[in-house]
Amino acid sequence: MPQVKCSISNCYFYKQGNLCGADAIMIDTDDHAKMNFNEEFAGEGFDSEHQDVVQSSSKTCCHTFKPKK
Secondary structure (H helix, E strand, C coil), X not given: CCCCECCECCECCEECCCXXXXXXXXXXXXXXXXXXXXXXXXXXXXXXCCCECCCCHHHXXXXXXXXXX
């Protein structure tokens, strides 16, 4: 399985080093992601060292997100 980087530190699947520990990752189309963003992100470099906190998967482009209890 490829290494998946994630900065959402309050996700159940978040692992130290900004890694995703989920067994499967749900990827969605840019059309759904554009509900919150009007930019195209594909192919751009991202800062993978920061950590963020969100309350639901709708605040991310990741449908695998599950908040930590």
